[in-house]
Amino acid sequence: MRTYVDVHVLQTVPPSNLNRDDAGTPKQAIYGGVKRARVSSQAWKRATRTAFADLVDPATLGTRTKKISALLAERIASRGGLGPDDAARVATSVLSDLGIKAGKKAAETAYLLFFGRPQLERLVDAIEADLPRLAGLDDAALAEAVKGVPVRETLGTGHPIDVALFGRMVADLPGLNVDAATQVAHALSTHAADVEYDYFTAVDDENPKEDTGAGMIGTVEFQSATLYRFATVGLHQLLDNLGGDLDAAVEALRVFLVAFTTSMPTGHGNSFAHRTVPNLLTVTVRADQPVNLVSAFEKPVTANGHGLLARSVAEFAAELDRTTTRWGLRPELTVSTYDTADAGDKAAVLGGSVPFPQLVDTVTAAARDRLATTR
Template identity: 55%
Template sequence: MTDRLYIDIHILQTVPPANLNRDDNGNPKEAYFGGTRRSRVSSQAWKRATRIHFTQGHDPQDFATRTKRIAAQLAKGIVTRTGLGDEDARRIAGALIKSTGISAGKKEGDTAYLLFYGRRQLDGIVDLVAGSTTDLAALDAKALEEAVKELPVKQQLQTGHPADVALFGRMVADIPGLNVDASTQVAHAISTHATELEFDYYTAVDDENTAEETGAGMIGTIGFNSATLYRYATVGLHQLRENLGDDKAAVDAVDLFVDSFARSMPTGYGNSFAHRTRPSLVAVVVRADQPVNLVSAYENPVPASRGMVAESARRLAAEFSTATEQWGDCPVHVSICHTVSTDSDGTAQKLTEAFGANRTFTELRDGLRAVLTERTNDN
């Protein structure tokens, strides 16, 4: 049994007026915490943003997709590989997916739920029939189902998981054998301070108006707020190693996640607000006991002053130091990257005392990789 090891990622990030993640009314999501209303970005929104960032600079085929249209994607792969006609490819793909026991959806060709799978795993299913598609296409529906029933289709989805499936997991309620236990937990991001919902009242002018015409061609409102967000996620290296079956791949996946989680941003109303920023602080804590979310640093909201980041950073440092001392924690590794450039208020010193010397983001990742590589080699 591999020793437990958790990688906690703590981030402070200031976002200008934005609507990153809307609720059912189209307004930014919120939550009450510490008795005050806070800006909130759901974990699902930031996990998707992180997954999308994975493919930047990498081959998308090495990652996963989440869709009800796995049969259509499989048919496309069969056509590309073998040159078989579209209709015959769809028949074969449908029979292959049916053999797994995955429930069919209401729309023909769809599954009943979104399925999260690796693109390479789908290539593996194509491999099973690539040499016999002509013969399979000649069979009627019943004979085709019988012909593919014994093929190890389900096994292709149970092995060779890409990093994103290994990190975020997969649940298929009616086929437990396809489940993958997630190695990553992502918290809802919340503001470190109280926020108020605001509205942007906008008008759009019809460019073809004549001189006699007045008024707007369109009128509307968009809800928004601005916030300094506390973001938190944790990766269980032991579960990740089990999901991937390879120590180096597990360390690579942690590095990929830390990089993409820090750099990604949900895109809601991105063209309206141009809200992309980078974190003011990223702290990584490797622990052998349990994950620890430090959001309690902000149960008492940061008051409005000259800015929120510095006080939020001091609160985070104090919470970590106090919790570590009071509980007798002994972190395996602690590292920080932040953009506090002056120390007139003692913020940089407090961060150093809590998390160590300030490093570049590249140095933070390199140091984390070295520690995890050493630990996996020892186990």
């Protein structure tokens, strides 16, 4: 049975440039006929994956890189006591069965491959006892000797939580594809937002006092915004990606909830110190379909002298109520964390505000019950 966990976040950010385009301009989008501040889904997924390492052992996670051959060679050299050249030969031969296109640089693939560090360890497990013999073979004999190494099977099973959540697409090897259990929307401001410019100068500390000129002059573009962020996790797909391991699926959901909610893209972080915490978090558990509530802000919110946040919370709650009453898309569970002063008469729709750790515990307990009764 399908089960979706929808994550909705309203978050204000001060002057910042979280996610810029090739010209250095904060990314934007037109929605509701006006320009909005935008943070791409890729930027927040990257921030979320990076935050995983603070929540679980990094050695259990995946990595996305062109350097799978070099990483495997490092593990072979470390565990088998081989020299760098012999380790590289063995690694290249083992991975040749994948048939992935070579990149422009030596020992790199043509594109990024997302895989688990533990999966590399299991590849080494399969050949560790035979490494001294393999290193002594010529290239033709080595290629023949490693044909039985289960490379595709090893990379196709036992996925780490980040691969299970975000999926993997391998154009050359569809059999290695992993359907993502998570979708992340581009974050949009709930209101119209303009790009502004910070003109700055820097003084050369070693210039004589009478030299009043600047050592450097420049500009940096920025925006400030109240952002609506949305992600959804398909628990059924997550469980499947993790080989039916209920405990692993619930733990992956817990890690995702914490990381997605509390992470922040780092663009121009030193210049703006923009890291804030969410102003509202609402999580719904659904058996019907994911529901992105960005339509609450198709008509851009205006401040009217009272700020943007409280109005954004009210519009979000009203849209959540509309999707329930008008379309019959009723969540099985709704749990929220917010400042009750912002919600006003909409608090009943959001449910009573609970501390963030309690929200995570409530959602993961509901997910466990749901998975246990439907699988």
